Amino acid sequence: MRHPMVVIVICDGNRPDFISDATTPEMAALKRTGTWFDNHRGIFPSATRASSAAIATGSYPLHHGLRGNSVGLPIPGGHEFHDAGKPEFYDTYRRHFGRMLTRPALAERVAGLNGAIISANVSPGAAFFHDSYGHGHMFHRELCYGPGRIPTGEQITSPSGAEGDAIMTERFLTALDGMRPSTATLWLSEPDKSMHAAPLGSDIHLDALRGADLLVGRVAQAVERLRDDGHDVLFMVGSDHGHEAVTEVIPVERRLFQAGFKKELESPEVIVTPQGGSAFIHFGGDALARRDEAAHWLREQPWVREVFMGEYLASLGQIPSDDILAIDMAKTEGTNINGVPGLSAMAVRFSETEDDIRQHCGVHGGRGAFETRPVLMATGRGFSGGRTVTDTTSIVDIAPTAMAHLGLAIEQVDGRALQGR
Template sequence: MTPSCLLIGFDGLRPDLVTPDLMPHLCGLKAEGVTFANHVTVYPSETRVVFPSFVTGTTADGHGMIGNRYLDRSATPPRMVDSADAALLERIDAETNGRLMTAQTLGETLKDAGKSLAVLASNSRGATRCLNHKARSLGQVCLSGHFEDIAAPADGVAGLLEALGPLPPAAEPGTPDLEAQTLLTTAFLDHVWPQRRPDVTLLWYSEPDLSAHFSGVGAQETKRAIAHVDAEFGRILDWWRAEGRDAGVQLFAASDHGHISSHTRVSVHDTLKAAGFRTGAAPGAGIDAVIVPGHVGAIYQTDPSEAAIAKASAALMDTEWCGPVFTRGRNDVDGVAPGTFARSLVMAEHERSPDICFCFRADDRVDAYGLQGGTYYDNDRRPGLGLHGGLHPKELHSLAIAAGSAFRTDAVSHLPSGVPDIAPTMLYLLGVTRPASATGRVLHEALRVTNEPEGDQPQAERFETGSSGFRQTLRRLRHAGSTYLTGGWRDEMPDRIASEKVAAHA
């Protein structure tokens, strides 16, 4: 029996929404495998940063996809890169001799080992590409639930696309995206698995993320989307129990980040303008601070001197809405701007990093749906909608369950684990050597048989810095050579939030 791996992704699913009434099938899998109770994502907790972490097995400082959007200063003139644009990603990869990502991906590693990867996703074109951006040149299967034009290999899946019929258009914001999830499930069960038996399949559902963003984290529409993807997962589970498990399929269920709810709108542009900066959303004449739109604050300055970065950082830290702030390191903990942390503390130090990255101030408010986690925000949507990108424990905490012949059953692991650990674990199960650029660890604690010694208890770390009235703290866990972010906070994180993640190992 040759092992293979199937990862089912639920975009933006908070683990506390995985309840028996809302997601009976996913709850059913828990009894048959190992649930990672302290599983976290990377920083920034944005989809198109986390997808590269899934496939490279490392954090943003390793793969370089530093934000959903970033300023590429190595281009002349510097250009904004929006990684939702699949064609742009492929063009950059071609222009930079394959250095769009600065770490080796699952697609490349499996190709080198003579094994196959299939990606099926209902996200944007660019996010789908981020799961295997070299799919075309590697000749590996990549299918979108919405966009025929990004299918790969172009000629190899023509028959499959014909059999599936026309792809449903991307859903209108506020309408759950249901049809594409069903189509991708069918594509895997009826076509991709029986015809190709990929060594690794990544099947990623774009819900409940989309609905959380446009309807609210616990809204009726979002619950409808959650119930739908759970039902689709139920079809996968039926097949796996009947056939897949015995065929050696190791089944992973995961999410890429959680969500918290927006409550108070602010303006980063207004704040920096008041401090004397000429701001813009893209570089250009007369602009000295480019503010990247999104829920992760990212600022690129025309003058990246310490003094200029300190001035902009101070303006941010002077507001009531600013959360943790990071700049390039003065040392291992402090950034060059007084009061800021070093970017390296959150594994976000890369040549593409913004001069300042920050989180909007988050808190432990309970939203209209009874879910914990609130945040200031800067976009043109109404308050009460889902957001992610920062360091609130509810944004970082992500779903991870693994089941199959290699894994223990009905078990819960309380050891810290993270998104970058998934690919190294898959490669280990397949007997493929991991690339040197992968920093995640193999999740030995979940395996039925392992020769790995149990190792020490995880170590809790707490960092603190600040300046003139602004104070920030960051919590991490270290285990078996890996570092996990468990929360970043303006002031001190309340124990009732921090304790969930840290107390068990403090």
């Protein structure tokens, strides 16, 4: 039966200025033939797991509840570090809060229509928080499930990177053709994986872009076949954040210990949850009284651009709390060794040995001009060809745009529908 559909492809970490006829001809063609959003923005932190939840729910972390790529959960005397990308974190999060995300995802909203499919080659956290209550069909190397989060028993071997992206794209195309769902999301790990591992603008990075572009082209062809069959398809291609090049790696938690804000290096009263180009710092126990002093000290550090705390966090779409502050790592004018603009310091917890590995490679998570600039283009009803939108848009607009196309009520979202803008 013919019905409206929304097809979304996310090329993790892609930047608008990386799209060109020479390197990404498929995306460059879609940019010309569809509507291009030239002032598209990410969230804070510009990190994949919280961004995945933001894209799925149309909401900022303040309202969907997942703070970032890593989080600190309270324990006696302080907080405990958790990587939100790990497969076990899904259950840890649910046990701690007694719930998952606090706003419904697209998969839940279309459960009464023709359902949702999600094919993701990113971390389990980024995949599972895209459909935190398990309303859709998930295809992931860690777990494949159907509605109700009931495992299907299907096993997919898809390593992060180009090889796994190709495998997940084939699985996505099979499901898209066979199921014809209301919403279908493909999340590729490239070019993000290669940008973290190699200097921006390097042959490795450019090859990753070419590979992701070919997969976008495969999906674009499938969309045209669906349209030929009479389906009204909205096709959106984008990314969750951009990237900047690393200037230096700062072990923020070690620096706080050395400055006397922690009793022991790994004690729980002060912990840092790095987000790449930013970090959250959690205070507990008697260290809570030193939060303001720590904020003052951090503002004096050359590797910090800005400190956020209190209700100012809410103005950034983040979850405010009296026991937390956030830092945006220092940004620098100029380019990396390959002439790619956008430079940022990178936050880690303890390691002193990552400078030589990370310099000139990609990082994101902060509020720099390039890490907060993801990609978005759209073709289909409501999006005229060859048009450029210069108004500010956001990744939280993707879900409301899908909802508008499907005729769903646009409620419990922070974003807005982009049709006709």
